[in-house]
Amino acid sequence: MTTTVEVAVRPPYPVRIGPGVLAEAAEHLPGRRVALVSDTHVAPLYADATEERLVAEGRTVLRLVVPAGERSKSVSVWDDLLRALARAGFGRDDAVLALGGGVVGDLAGFVAASYARGIAVVQAPTSLLAMADAAIGGKTGVNLPEGKNLVGAFWQPRAVLMDVSTLRTLPPEVFLHGAVEVFKHGLLADPELAAAVLDGRLAQDGDPAELTRWVAASARVKADVVGRDEREEGEARATLNLGHTVAHALEAVTAHALTHGEAVAWGLLYAAHLSRLDADARGRGGSDWTELARRLVATVRPTPPPELAWAELEPYLGLDKKNRAGRRRWVVAHAPGEARLATDVPAASERAAWAAFVDDVTTFRARLGADATLHGERGDA
């Protein structure tokens, strides 16, 4: 039941999806040495078996485990990893295996991109979020105190291995947060995929074939866009940022108290309101997807963002990498499947969308009621 999706960049590379594909790692890793980069959540579960198999295939493995969490996506941890590779004598023909979620993939990918001016990397995402998003497309990097993902490189992997059996060990809320990016891909290009997220057909404890089906469907949407616009030079790839402008700002302003998936769920709700108001302002009809976004939030139950005035969020929007010539660029979708970049969204629409969004957040916060404490206890997850 393994599926392959090809990413048509030069050179092209395969995304392998299915239970057990992690066992293929050595086939895609050149060189004699492999830096197996993982984190304190994932390494205890999958690093031993992965390392044993690599050693059986004749590789020397340097295991590098970083603390789980966004804080490891820093210049300082990246520097530590590079120095570990240097001390182990890594050369240009050795390679990196990124085993973990999005943080590990971005961090280890940037290590591979920059060690000796670039060595091979295989991405082995173990979270639904990383499978849906970060593992495909070669975006790597770390954060600066000034903002997320401000440092990095486009560095395509040799292969992406999505072993869906690793999804079973995810905390349930982390699986749900990952489903947010799957939903976004559905919204962009595959309505059935979006429906599968909302009606529970994409389920953590589902049949492995069903999991493979939806993860592959999501990978197809992402791979298609990356193949058309590898380095985000055109508009195609930027549309993947639907919901992300506000999401990145929420992550920054809360010092990452919201997970990426939670922030994107809220960001999509904001984008839905902005898209609706932008369609109205232009006197265009459109297929309002505000309700779909509300259903996503109800399904995923993200931690509510703090109460913020638009003016408090705005400074964090200025650093968004989609901006050109100092103008803010939004991804809006007047209807599902019609996302596009807009540079001319009036400031009044931005603020009106924020007001509508804040109303929705207030409703959800009230509805969550007693649960809010539970969510608060997750701390800096």
Place this chain on the structure above:
Amino acid sequence: MTTTVEVAVRPPYPVRIGPGVLAEAAEHLPGRRVALVSDTHVAPLYADATEERLVAEGRTVLRLVVPAGERSKSVSVWDDLLRALARAGFGRDDAVLALGGGVVGDLAGFVAASYARGIAVVQAPTSLLAMADAAIGGKTGVNLPEGKNLVGAFWQPRAVLMDVSTLRTLPPEVFLHGAVEVFKHGLLADPELAAAVLDGRLAQDGDPAELTRWVAASARVKADVVGRDEREEGEARATLNLGHTVAHALEAVTAHALTHGEAVAWGLLYAAHLSRLDADARGRGGSDWTELARRLVATVRPTPPPELAWAELEPYLGLDKKNRAGRRRWVVAHAPGEARLATDVPAASERAAWAAFVDDVTTFRARLGADATLHGERGDA
């Protein structure tokens, strides 16, 4: 008297050589904002005029001046510069102008390569060394404590501006150290260029047209190799490393007490001995260029390296980026113009070449005599 050499990568870019070409900077810089990166030696001489012209052309200039010297080629300084760009709100369509020697070019180039996953850079080398070598070809990066240039990216500039009028303000010994890379290019592909270094036709106080001629000749050799092998995947580009394996090790082992040019002069002398002994060991004739290398050292008068046993140097050779599968790879040239990569140089030849090299160093040290103190006073230049 301005000359243009094209570097045939995709997209191709021009190298403009001549007195005054620095004035063209704005033509090659996209975006509204320019980070003018320079150092404490070069900025006082050329930053004001350059900045004024950029401002006159409608650019906002962020001037970033780092301490002169190899120590600025560090992760820490690179991180500081990235954060300065972030605080100034740089976006993907803004750009970097690297104004200075090789350290500034490598450092600012890597800032451009990694900020927001890559922004445009124009290289404006102001030293002969940087004109001859680092400014063309897109190699960017910083050092780790474990070794030189272990972190970086291939990131081609939009243009390279070699304003030969800046060469007049170089300290004379720094000009000579730069002439070492020009000599190497002559040795690789242009005998008249090598002769021009040794017979003084390449002179710091020479006619600007003559300076332009030789700087352009050197740029042609480098650009030709880069065009054939942009990312050092084949052997062509690796041959530019003639003399550099031992040079990098000498720089590391002396904590950069030797300048790059000085280290390469000695590295070329070692390479000449190794090439001669390798030709002998294979029972091949060759055109021994040991005497040319000795003349180079006599012309350039580099600070002698410390007395070192081969075994002390060897650990530093293991990290060389040319190595593959743990095997040491040397660039040898059995005759001028015939440089190639060799993976099978016997350890006995390596050691015999070192013995011959040490004899030569001893001779030079004795000949330098009273001068040695003078050189010693340059300290960590």
